[in-house]
Amino acid sequence: MLVASGLVKHYGGVTALDGVGITLDAGEVHALVGENGAGKSTLVKIVSGVVRPEGGTLALDGAPVRFAGARHAGAQGVAIVSQELMTYDDLTVLENLFPYGAPRRRGLVSTREMRRLARPVLGALGIDPPPHARAGDLPLADRQLLEICRALLQEPRVLILDEPTSALPRDAAERLAGVVRRLAGRGLAVLYISHFLEEVMRIADRVTVLRDGRVVLPGAAAADVSLDSLVAAMLGEPEARAAVPSPNSKPAVRRRPSGAAVSLTGVTVPGLLRDVSLAVAGGEIVGLAGLQGAGHLAVLDAVCGRVRPASGSVRLPDGREPRSARHAVTSGVAFVSGDRKGRGLMLDKPLWENVTAVSWLGQGRGGFLPRRARLVDRARGHLERLRVRGDVRAGAGALSGGNQQKVVLAKWLDASPSVLALDDPTRGVDVGARAELHAIVRGLAAEGKAVLIASSDLAELVELCHRVVVFQHGRIVGSLAGARLTEPELSVAMNAGFAGRAR
Numbered sequence: 001m002l003v004a005s006g007l008v009k010h011y012g013g014v015t016a017l018d019g020v021g022i023t024l025d026a027g028e029v030h031a032l033v034g035e036n037g038a039g040k041s042t043l044v045k046i047v048s049g050v051v052r053p054e055g056g057t058l059a060l061d062g063a064p065v066r067f068a069g070a071r072h073a074g075a076q077g078v079a080i081v082s083q084e085l086m087t088y089d090d091l092t093v094l095e096n097l098f099p100y101g102a103p104r105r106r107g108l109v110s111t112r113e114m115r116r117l118a119r120p121v122l123g124a125l126g127i128d129p130p131p132h133a134r135a136g137d138l139p140l141a142d143r144q145l146l147e148i149c150r151a152l153l154q155e156p157r158v159l160i161l162d163e164p165t166s167a168l169p170r171d172a173a174e175r176l177a178g179v180v181r182r183l184a185g186r187g188l189a190v191l192y193i194s195h196f197l198e199e200v201m202r203i204a205d206r207v208t209v210l211r212d213g214r215v216v217l218p219g220a221a222a223a224d225v226s227l228d229s230l231v232a233a234m235l236g237e238p239e240a241r242a243a244v245p246s247p248n249s250k251p252a253v254r255r256r257p258s259g260a261a262v263s264l265t266g267v268t269v270p271g272l273l274r275d276v277s278l279a280v281a282g283g284e285i286v287g288l289a290g291l292q293g294a295g296h297l298a299v300l301d302a303v304c305g306r307v308r309p310a311s312g313s314v315r316l317p318d319g320r321e322p323r324s325a326r327h328a329v330t331s332g333v334a335f336v337s338g339d340r341k342g343r344g345l346m347l348d349k350p351l352w353e354n355v356t357a358v359s360w361l362g363q364g365r366g367g368f369l370p371r372r373a374r375l376v377d378r379a380r381g382h383l384e385r386l387r388v389r390g391d392v393r394a395g396a397g398a399l400s401g402g403n404q405q406k407v408v409l410a411k412w413l414d415a416s417p418s419v420l421a422l423d424d425p426t427r428g429v430d431v432g433a434r435a436e437l438h439a440i441v442r443g444l445a446a447e448g449k450a451v452l453i454a455s456s457d458l459a460e461l462v463e464l465c466h467r468v469v470v471f472q473h474g475r476i477v478g479s480l481a482g483a484r485l486t487e488p489e490l491s492v493a494m495n496a497g498f499a500g501r502a503r
Ligand SMILES: Nc1ncnc2c1ncn2[C@@H]1O[C@H](COP(=O)(O)OP(=O)(O)OP(=O)(O)O)[C@@H](O)[C@H]1O
Pocket: 011, 012, 014, 015, 016, 034, 035, 036, 037, 038, 039, 040, 041, 042, 043, 390, 397, 398, 399, 400, 401, 402, 403, 428, 430
């Protein structure tokens, strides 16, 4: 249905695509995988009309096409849900679903018609947001599903999903996988980009692997490709062995409890947390798990000073309560979120400024301003440690999405925190970088830092954590550690709690 051939694209001196081709057939889910910076988003942007290639061709149903922009591509039946959230936060749910012209009745915008059209699509995705709620007030997962809904309402023939499940809890991701399969069954061509390789193998009919702007595995039948060979193709053979941890490898962190570094005592936050007590020692990595709205994320908010308890108390390593987000930072709390756009980077500023920004806040006023060259060097050191490919003086906006996420982590590393609060820290990060970020988190714990982590990726919690505390309806319902800390156990506990089980 849609054939791209010989695509070439440069950004300054960087070759993003070097003669890339891909064929998307009706009725198939075609997965596109590759390391951060491999060129996936660039390919997707070209195929969806957002970026023009310098070379190569696109053909739709055998006829050559040149897209003048995303709307033009949309009108030709190519819809995209991009990696970065594109919801209009100040508009309502319904307004977000019909951005290019709402359905009208007798010349007037018809809310009823909007609802009628939207209801079955929202239902298929398993969400039911209030139609007049402000999109910005919805949880991240719902906002992502809203975007998918918006794309589906265009009734596309080619649907491009760029990391659609990276912000979704597992149940929503599984629902979405079902929806994608059904859409392909109805004759849609789906291009599916994801860093979750197991998910890719489950959902895709074909898989194309990009490495350094070139196709290294072209449209292979997914049934013929093993997970190992996929990783090897992505990373190149020698690196693959070093970067990917063996499955279920437990953290080799020596726990060095040194008293509670962070503690919550009887914390109640109306609507979010009810009488939560939790202590995390220095050296400990504690996971926070729960379904959407269970309260586990509110613990991070409380530690980071973004919500204040109505009763109970939160104590940071310096013995103080976090009175505000800024105060929490100066008390040594680092907050790393996978929601890069919302919480993270100054995209128009160079990498070194981004990386060194927080430690300035942490050091407060009155210090001597280090010379720029020293800051640049310091930033370069952090970025090399995280293997970010990119010039330290270039703007953060020029980095691929996954590399931006590494910069978010680097800026907090620079601030030498004593507590790490992580919210889906490896969202959108490739398998090699994920292993690297995990190694860094383990290393920081081994240095005595306290780590609290929430993640929609249960494998991440199982791999990293000493124990995982499970939340339901704002309360702690139990915890898992040691041999009981497995993905299936965790999933059951999150959904059904610990009724009838020993805690
Ligand atoms: N607007 C831009 N300006 C400069 N360089 C860019 C720009 N967009 C992408 N690049 C560069 O092109 C290369 C390919 O990036 P691209 O975003 O396509 O990778 P990706 O495979 O989608 O990565 P990720 O998995 O991290 O999203 C990278 O080296 C990136 O730094």
